[in-house]
Amino acid sequence: MDQPQPELGITIDCTDARVVADFWAHALGWVQAPPPPGWSDWPSFLRDHEVPEEEWGDGASICPRSGGGPRISFLKVPEPKTVKNRLHLDVRVSGGRAVEQSLREQRIRATEADLVARGARLQREDRFDGHLDHLVMEDPEGNEFCIV
Structure with a gap:
C-alpha cells in the first residue's frame, strides 16, 4: 500500500495557545491556518468532530500567507515550561x-x-x-x- 509523503509540522506546547499563536503569527508575518478541506471554518470542523466548546481554545495553528511550507501548531498543556528548549x-x-x-x-x-x-x-x-x-x-x- 502506498503511503503519502510525510509532511513537517512544528508544535509548540504552551498554556495559552491563542496568545502564543498570535505572537508568532505577528513575528513571522503569517496567518491563522485555514480549516481542513471540506470545512468553511474552524468552529464547523470542531463541532463536526465533537470537540467540546470549552476546548476550542486549546489549540491554534499558523501558516505562511502563501499557504506553503510547514504549519506551526500551538497546543495547550497543563504544565509550564521548565527547562531550556533543545530546538528553537x-x-x-x-x-x-x-x-x-x-x-x-x-x-x-x-x-x-x-x-x-x-x-x-x-x-x-x-x-x-x-x-x-x-x-x-x-x-x-x-x-x-x-x-x-
Whole structure:
C-alpha cells in the first residue's frame, strides 16, 4: 500500500495557545491556518468532530500567507515550561553576514523592539568578531528563539 509523503509540522506546547499563536503569527508575518478541506471554518470542523466548546481554545495553528511550507501548531498543556528548549526558531531579518553591520544591527534591533512590545523578552546578545550577530529572546511563555 502506498503511503503519502510525510509532511513537517512544528508544535509548540504552551498554556495559552491563542496568545502564543498570535505572537508568532505577528513575528513571522503569517496567518491563522485555514480549516481542513471540506470545512468553511474552524468552529464547523470542531463541532463536526465533537470537540467540546470549552476546548476550542486549546489549540491554534499558523501558516505562511502563501499557504506553503510547514504549519506551526500551538497546543495547550497543563504544565509550564521548565527547562531550556533543545530546538528553537530563528526569525531571520538581518540579511546575513554579507550585509553591512550597521544595517544588520538596525534590522535586528527594530525586530527586537517590535516583538518586545508584543510580550517577548531579551535573554542575551551574542556577538561575532565584536559585532552583534543575533539576539536570544523568549516568547510570551518563555520559549527561546533568536533574532538573526
